[in-house]
Amino acid sequence: MTDQDVSSGIGQGSDPLAETLAGTLARAIAEAGFALMSLAEIEDLTRGWVPELLHVLEREGADLEPARRIGMALVDANMTNPGVLETALEVLLDHLPAGRWSSTVRAAVAAGYAAGLRRATLAEQEQIAGAIIIAYARVDRMARESEARFRALFDGSAVGIGISDRTGRVVQVNQALATLLGYTVDEMCGFWVPEMTHPSDPPEIWDQYRRMMLGEIDHVRMEKAYYRKDNAVVWVDLTVSLIRDDQGNPQFAVAIMDDMTDRHHLQATLSHQALHDPLTGLPNRSLFAERIAQVVATAGPQSRMGVCYLDLDGFKRINDTLGHDTGDQLLITIADRLGRCAEDRGHLVARMGGDEFVLLVERSAGMGQLAALAEAALAVVAVPISVGPHRLRVTASIGVVECPAMGADLGDILKAADVTLYRAKAAGRGRWLAYDPGTVAELVAGYELCAALPDALERGEFSLVYQPIVGLSDGRPWGLEALVRWHHPSLGLLTPDRFIGPAEETGFIVQLGQHVLREACREAAAWRERFAGGELFVSVNLAVAQAHEPSLVDEIKRTLVETGLDPSQLQLELTESALMSTAGAPLEALRALADLGVRVAIDDFGTGYSNLAYLRSLPVHALKLPQQLVGGLRGPADRSKIDERIVDALIRLAHAIELTVTAEGVETQAQAEQLSALGCDSVQGWHIAKPCSADQLDRVISRLGRAPHLPGPRAEPKSS
Amino acid sequence: MVSLGGRSSGPPPRPVWAPAGLDLDRPNAARVYDYYLGGAHNFAADRAMAREAIADWPDLPLIMQANRAFLRRAVRFVVRSGISQLLDLGSGIPTVGNVHEVAEAENQDARVVYVDRDPVAVTHGQALLSGNANATIIQSDLRDPGSTLALATATGLIDLSEPIAVLLVAVLHFVPDTDDPASIIDRYRQAMAPGSCLVICHASPDQQPRRAATHQELYSRTSTPMTMRSREAVAALLAGFGLVEPGLVLMAQWRPEDESGLPRNAQRFPGYAAVASRL
Numbered sequence: 001m002t003d004q005d006v007s008s009g010i011g012q013g014s015d016p017l018a019e020t021l022a023g024t025l026a027r028a029i030a031e032a033g034f035a036l037m038s039l040a041e042i043e044d045l046t047r048g049w050v051p052e053l054l055h056v057l058e059r060e061g062a063d064l065e066p067a068r069r070i071g072m073a074l075v076d077a078n079m080t081n082p083g084v085l086e087t088a089l090e091v092l093l094d095h096l097p098a099g100r101w102s103s104t105v106r107a108a109v110a111a112g113y114a115a116g117l118r119r120a121t122l123a124e125q126e127q128i129a130g131a132i133i134i135a136y137a138r139v140d141r142m143a144r145e146s147e148a149r150f151r152a153l154f155d156g157s158a159v160g161i162g163i164s165d166r167t168g169r170v171v172q173v174n175q176a177l178a179t180l181l182g183y184t185v186d187e188m189c190g191f192w193v194p195e196m197t198h199p200s201d202p203p204e205i206w207d208q209y210r211r212m213m214l215g216e217i218d219h220v221r222m223e224k225a226y227y228r229k230d231n232a233v234v235w236v237d238l239t240v241s242l243i244r245d246d247q248g249n250p251q252f253a254v255a256i257m258d259d260m261t262d263r264h265h266l267q268a269t270l271s272h273q274a275l276h277d278p279l280t281g282l283p284n285r286s287l288f289a290e291r292i293a294q295v296v297a298t299a300g301p302q303s304r305m306g307v308c309y310l311d312l313d314g315f316k317r318i319n320d321t322l323g324h325d326t327g328d329q330l331l332i333t334i335a336d337r338l339g340r341c342a343e344d345r346g347h348l349v350a351r352m353g354g355d356e357f358v359l360l361v362e363r364s365a366g367m368g369q370l371a372a373l374a375e376a377a378l379a380v381v382a383v384p385i386s387v388g389p390h391r392l393r394v395t396a397s398i399g400v401v402e403c404p405a406m407g408a409d410l411g412d413i414l415k416a417a418d419v420t421l422y423r424a425k426a427a428g429r430g431r432w433l434a435y436d437p438g439t440v441a442e443l444v445a446g447y448e449l450c451a452a453l454p455d456a457l458e459r460g461e462f463s464l465v466y467q468p469i470v471g472l473s474d475g476r477p478w479g480l481e482a483l484v485r486w487h488h489p490s491l492g493l494l495t496p497d498r499f500i501g502p503a504e505e506t507g508f509i510v511q512l513g514q515h516v517l518r519e520a521c522r523e524a525a526a527w528r529e530r531f532a533g534g535e536l537f538v539s540v541n542l543a544v545a546q547a548h549e550p551s552l553v554d555e556i557k558r559t560l561v562e563t564g565l566d567p568s569q570l571q572l573e574l575t576e577s578a579l580m581s582t583a584g585a586p587l588e589a590l591r592a593l594a595d596l597g598v599r600v601a602i603d604d605f606g607t608g609y610s611n612l613a614y615l616r617s618l619p620v621h622a623l624k625l626p627q628q629l630v631g632g633l634r635g636p637a638d639r640s641k642i643d644e645r646i647v648d649a650l651i652r653l654a655h656a657i658e659l660t661v662t663a664e665g666v667e668t669q670a671q672a673e674q675l676s677a678l679g680c681d682s683v684q685g686w687h688i689a690k691p692c693s694a695d696q697l698d699r700v701i702s703r704l705g706r707a708p709h710l711p712g713p714r715a716e717p718k719s720s
Numbered sequence: 721m722v723s724l725g726g727r728s729s730g731p732p733p734r735p736v737w738a739p740a741g742l743d744l745d746r747p748n749a750a751r752v753y754d755y756y757l758g759g760a761h762n763f764a765a766d767r768a769m770a771r772e773a774i775a776d777w778p779d780l781p782l783i784m785q786a787n788r789a790f791l792r793r794a795v796r797f798v799v800r801s802g803i804s805q806l807l808d809l810g811s812g813i814p815t816v817g818n819v820h821e822v823a824e825a826e827n828q829d830a831r832v833v834y835v836d837r838d839p840v841a842v843t844h845g846q847a848l849l850s851g852n853a854n855a856t857i858i859q860s861d862l863r864d865p866g867s868t869l870a871l872a873t874a875t876g877l878i879d880l881s882e883p884i885a886v887l888l889v890a891v892l893h894f895v896p897d898t899d900d901p902a903s904i905i906d907r908y909r910q911a912m913a914p915g916s917c918l919v920i921c922h923a924s925p926d927q928q929p930r931r932a933a934t935h936q937e938l939y940s941r942t943s944t945p946m947t948m949r950s951r952e953a954v955a956a957l958l959a960g961f962g963l964v965e966p967g968l969v970l971m972a973q974w975r976p977e978d979e980s981g982l983p984r985n986a987q988r989f990p991g992y993a994a995v996a997s998r999l
Contacts, residue, residue, distance in 0.1 A: 035785035038977035080758030081781065124760035131844035139839060
């Protein structure tokens with residue numbers, strides 16, 4: 001083998017010693033704790049080293065550099081664990097010939113290893129230190145850039161930024177904040193945050209600030225007012241954030257303030273607008289409701305409150321005749337007067353809408369106080385008002401409610417006040433009335449029904465039932481009284497006594513009456529064919545207001561034509577008070593109708609105060625005796641017979657002026673027999689037949705045809 | 721993290737930039753790891769901690785070497801199977817058994833992007849890789865897959881439309897459960913083209929619970945506390961991947977190249993390794 005061959009260290013695999021040594025060395029290294037490479041990879045290395053080493057060993061005194069290079073190669077292969085060197089040297093000791101030169105060579109390997117390790121260590125330390133320095137420089141540049149950015153942000157920000165330390169002392173503010181509060185930056189540094197109060201601060205904001213400085217919370221956001229240096233007030237949208245140190249302790253608080261003074265004023269204006277009436281400037285319904293809610297919320301068991309619900313009388317007429325501008329001026333004046341009247345006494349006045357106002361007594365001393373207030377309000381309203389060329393006198397009606405404040409309900413109070421106001425109007429206007437719980441249930445019901453009537457008609461909630469009127473002379477049905485029923489969606493089936501009163505009060509009775517008349521006529525027109533052997537008339541109630549309608553006659557004529565009903569088959573029932581109190585037009589209308597052939601009956605005869613002398617001049621064909629009278633007939637048991645004598649007298653009277661008599665409310669066979677004996681012409685009532693719907697009429701009429709429960713035809717009817 | 725410094729009447733408080741890697745008084749995981757591997761890229765605080773750890777667990781340097789050996793085997797495997805781009809997440813100080821050297825030995829055109837959040841590791845890596853056109857290192861936090869993938873792609877060495885090997889070797893145990901490592905891995909998975917694979921090696925307490933507990937305790941002092949995970953927990957991180965033979969095994973058992981003693985003593989090297997392919 002030449003020097004050249006040996007120094008190259010390649011291609012020596014044929015040398016058995018070298019091959020054995022390389023394998024042994026590789027295994028020893030792996031087992032000494034070198035897991036970075038596979039055994040094959042380690043062997044690749046050792047095979048490169050061993051021939052060189054053997055070459056040096058063979059030539060005592062030769063250059064030791066190859067041996068040192070092997071030591072260095074160990075380091076280069078990352079075999080920096082000193083245990084690896086130790087193992088390698090032991091293997092060499094075991095496998096190489098003993099002797100001084102051999103020791104020298106092994107020492108050279110160790111020296112090379114040490115030198116390599118030192119070189120690598122220095123290089124790596126230099127690398128890592130250099131990396132640290134560069135990283136520092138980079139980080140420092142980032143910090144400076146960040147600081148510059150922060151500076152720009154802080155100085156150039158349009159929002160105010162302030163920083164305070166742990167003690168609450170302001171340490172830094174930007175120009176925007178200084179400008180916002182009217183100070184210089186220098187003036188503001190040194191401010192103490194807890195002193196920057198404003199009376200509008202809710203107590204919890206300072207509690208939150210304290211908790212933040214204790215580190216319990218990290219962010220607070222609120223709207224807050226500050227005094228400027230010139231004592232003006234600015235409102236800001238304030239966000240305060242806590243900055244903690246590395247240990248997590250509170251270190252700084254950063255406040256960011258956005259001026260929202262304009263927005264605040266706008267909100268205040270809007271919220272005033274939301275709670276006040278634009279025309280009069282008075283509080284509106286919402287504010288009134290809010291105030292009531294407050295009163296109720298803070299009420300003790302003894303607290304009382306009261307309201308005067310005021311409505312101008314005849315305001316609509318003023319509006320209609322003098323124009324809305326005049327109406328508005330009037331309302332403004334009234335509002336102003338009521339405002340002063342109430343505020344002098346420390347009460348709230350609100351405009352509830354239209355010409356309705358309410359005065360609220362939050363702590364009522366009793367009805368006396370409310371009465372005095374109502375009187376005062378009526379008095380200020382009554383003072384004549386000049387609007388342009390007009391000098392107006394108006395009156396008002398007031399409903400007064402005084403009640404315990406605890407648990408009071410706004411809706412109930414308003415309803416009670418409204419109902420009471422309604423009563424005051426009905427009682428003649430220009431006055432106040434106190435809420436009377438005794439009458440109210442009835443009133444409230446009627447009041448609510450009133451409001452529901454028009455819709456009910458549109459929705460077809462009214463229907464007609466028919467109650468037979470049976471002739472006592474022949475036991476046959478003569479006619480049927482049409483009665484109206486209301487299928488109320490929540491109250492169920494209502495009889496007229498529940499809603500005719502309210503309908504009359506609102507005037508809705510006219511529409512309802514027309515509806516009933518048309519329906520009844522349409523139905524009755526079919527009866528001629530439907531029920532052979534007798535012409536049944538239909539009897540329809542006519543309200544007073546209907547009788548006053550100028551169009552009544554035309555209306556009925558048209559209805560008769562449209563339905564094809566013969567006028568003789570229609571009977572109109574009017575109460576005697578309606579007939580007696582009316583004169584002029586209604587009477588003429590009745591005459592015109594009578595001339596057409598329509599029958600007119602006086603309903604509930606004997607319950608009013610009839611002018612009997614007048615009675616004979618009226619265009620009337622029949623009287624109807626009410627249930628109150630008929631009910632008094634108790635047959636033979638009635639010893640006094642007073643009721644019998646009254647009924648007897650009325651029947652005689654009627655017959656004297658050639659009127660037929662129908663007794664209503666007949667409930668027993670005895671009554672029917674007694675009426676028959678007294679000469680009464682016809683009867684109706686539950687004993688005869690209950691009211692039934694049109695489609696049930698066939699069955700009822702045919703049953704009545706058999707008439708098993710009537711006294712039977714008399715031989716000589718008195719009326720004939 | 722930004723904190724405020726500065727005096728009450730001085731200039732406005734400025735943020736102090738103090739990345740963990742620049743705090744030479746505290747041990748740093750990357751530098752401690754370097755020490756275990758016999759390197760000198762470390763400082764007194766790193767060595768003090770490493771020595772304390774080794775005193776309790778003398779096998780640690782060997783375990784780290786075994787981990788590096790797995791890395792080499794795995795890189796060789798993925799490059800031989802045709803993947804030519806590698807993303808080494810949490811590479812640390814890339815010294816011993818470099819991924820790019822192993823990869824380039826198998827395929828001249830293999831490209832490697834190292835990622836670490838430690839500025840020192842990155843700076844060092846940049847020096848090491850200067851002049852190498854096919855490998856680079858970027859500073860990013862692997863827990864932010866969006867930024868990391870964006871930066872990696874921006875190097876021009878990585879093309880996400882092609883299969884890629886994503887390396888998460890000896891780093892996931894520095895990601896606590898509160899950072900939701902499963903969803904982080906899933907984000908990477910979604911970005912990986914079909915045919916891509918994931919190389920994972922993860923410390924586990926399964927084999928040596930007592931030593932593992934002491935070791936974790938030691939690391940809790942550093943800026944990079946450890947969360948060792950059971951085999952089951954590591955397997956759960958690989959949802960959506962299919963395991964390459966031999967599956968998730970002790971690192972020394974993963975495709976050993978010879979019988980030099982390590983596979984037989986696999987229990988000495990706790991920690992699970994796997995190569996997983998994107999399904």
